[in-house]
Amino acid sequence: MExxxxxLGTTPTSSRNSIxxxxxxxxxxxxxxxxxxxxxxxxxDQEVFSKSKVVMxxxxxxxxxxxxxxxxxxxxxxxxxxxxxxxxxxxNRQRFYEADLEKNKAIALVENLKRECxxxxxxxxxxxxxxxxxRTGVDLDCDVALCGVDNNPARVASSRYFRQRQIPIIFTAVxxxxxxxxxxxxxxxxxxxxxxxxxxVNNLTFPCPGTPAMIEILQTMGALxxxxxxxxxxxxxxSWNYREIYLSDGQWDSGKQLTARQGCPLHxxxxxxxxx
Ligand SMILES: [Zn+2]
Numbered sequence: 001m002e003x004x005x006x007x008l009g010t011t012p013t014s015s016r017n018s019i020x021x022x023x024x025x026x027x028x029x030x031x032x033x034x035x036x037x038x039x040x041x042x043x044x045d046q047e048v049f050s051k052s053k054v055v056m057x058x059x060x061x062x063x064x065x066x067x068x069x070x071x072x073x074x075x076x077x078x079x080x081x082x083x084x085x086x087x088x089x090x091x092n093r094q095r096f097y098e099a100d101l102e103k104n105k106a107i108a109l110v111e112n113l114k115r116e117c118x119x120x121x122x123x124x125x126x127x128x129x130x131x132x133x134x135r136t137g138v139d140l141d142c143d144v145a146l147c148g149v150d151n152n153p154a155r156v157a158s159s160r161y162f163r164q165r166q167i168p169i170i171f172t173a174v175x176x177x178x179x180x181x182x183x184x185x186x187x188x189x190x191x192x193x194x195x196x197x198x199x200x201v202n203n204l205t206f207p208c209p210g211t212p213a214m215i216e217i218l219q220t221m222g223a224l225x226x227x228x229x230x231x232x233x234x235x236x237x238x239s240w241n242y243r244e245i246y247l248s249d250g251q252w253d254s255g256k257q258l259t260a261r262q263g264c265p266l267h268x269x270x271x272x273x274x275x276x
Contacts, residue, residue: 001034002126002275003092004226011137020030020104020125020127021104021107021126021127022126022127022128023107023125023126023128024106024107024110024111024123024124024125025122025123025124025125025208025246026111026114026123026254027075027118027120027121027122027123028071028114028118028119028120028121028123028272029117029120030117030118030119030120031117031118031119031139033264034074034118035073035074035118037117038073041092041217043230043234043235043236044230044234044236045234045235046074048234049073049074049075049076049220050074050079050119050193050276051076051232052074052075052076052141052143052144052233053075053077053078053079053124053141053142053143054070054077054078054079054142054144054145054146054229055078055081055140055142055146055152055156056073056079056081056145056146056148057081057082057130057145057146057147057148057149057158058081058082058147058148058149058150058154059081059082059084059094059105059108059125059148060082060084060090060094060148060149060150061090061094061148061174061213061218062172062174062218062225063080063082063109063146063148064093064094064095064096064109064150064218064222064224065095065218065219065222065223066146066148066172066222066225066226067080067095067109067113067115067116068095069222069223069226070072070114070199070226071113071116071117071118071119071121071123072116072118073098073118073226074081074117074118074121075119075120075121076121076126077121077122077142078113078117078121078123078142079124079126079142079248080102080106080107080109080110080122080124080125080126081106081125081126081127081128081129081130081133082106082109082127082212083104083105083106083128083129084105084127084128085102085104085105085202086100086101086102086104086105086108087101087105088101088155089208089210089247090105090190092213092214092215093213093214093215093218095113096108096109096112097112099134101177101268104125104127106125106126106127106128107127107196109117109125110123110124110125126138127133127213129159130149130154130155130157130158130161131154131167133213134161135156135210138219140161141165141167142167143169143232143233144168144169144229144232144233145158145162145167145168145169145170145172146167146169146225146229147159147169147171147172148171148225150173150206150207150211151205151206151207152197152200152201152204152205153204154201154250155193155197156193156200156201156266157173157231159171159192159194160266160268161186161192161265162186163186164190165276166188167188168185168186168187168188168232169183169185169186169234170183170184170185170186170225170228170229170232171185171193172184172221172222172224172225173185173186174213174217174218174221175217176207176210176211176212176213177212178213178214178216178217178247178248179217179246179247179248180217180220180244180248180252181217181218181220181221181241181244182242182243182244182245183221183224183228183244184223184241185228185231185232185238185240185241185242185243186241186259187232187241189222189257190241190259190260191241191258191259192243192257192260192264192266192267193266194264194265194266194267195259195260195261195264195266195267196242196261198261198263198264198265201265201266202265203211203231216247217247218245220245221245224243231265233265239255239257240255240257241256241257241258242255242256242257242258243255243256255262262266
């Protein structure tokens with residue numbers, strides 16, 4: 001197996017005994033001095049940031065605009081989870097190249113991200129769905145998680161998983177007309193994903209293949225998600241937990257501090273309901 005030296009595990013996937021790579025682990029190279037300018041930003045603590053671990057669910061359009069900045073800023077560890085494969089229609093907006101076609105997205109993104117590192121970041125990728133990773137018993141302990149997937153079942157599962165572990169998780173998504181998007185920060189307490197999107201909790205539908213998508217709204221939401229990571233880890237201020245941006249008209253933009261919803265379909269499992 002060509003990439004055998006990098007794998008953590010493999011799973012036979014067909015009766016022909018072909019082996020599919022299910023994980024990858026790489027380490028970035030520290031480049032002393034590369035962090036000089038950002039260390040001067042008030043509230044940014046390089047030492048804390050470079051000791052922090054992030055788990056990112058989804059290596060598509062949103063993850064492609066979240067992961068590279070985290071590495072340029074020198075995050076300590078980044079684990080990426082995605083069971084999808086790179087398709088030619090992804091190349092207009094996702095951090096993949098022609099040579100990556102048909103590779104698993106989590107594996108290919110980790111490989112492409114190594115060059116983005118300025119620190120000895122531990123990069124890990126799992127070519128599995130979030131559910132499969134949980135069932136496999138992989139340790140997803142981290143300081144903050146990110147969810148940039150295109151379906152509600154994975155958002156709901158990750159909301160539950162990280163709330164139960166008291167780990168903040170940042171959700172982000174964009175509209176199919178590529179005009180607007182949101183970032184929602186689910187903290188250790190307070191509003192959860194189900195409080196903000198109660199209708200999504202039992203919505204098992206997946207987006208239609210071929211949904212329109214363009215890069216600039218993904219960059220916009222990626223930037224807000226990356227800032228949100230800083231605000232969870234460091235003393236960079238954030239007065240909102242829900243932010244919405246419209247490219248076409250600023251009057252619709254919003255930044256709010258949402259609170260827990262009575263009757264939230266996810267929240268009744270949480271002990272901290274009243275604290276929210
Ligand atoms: Zn809730």
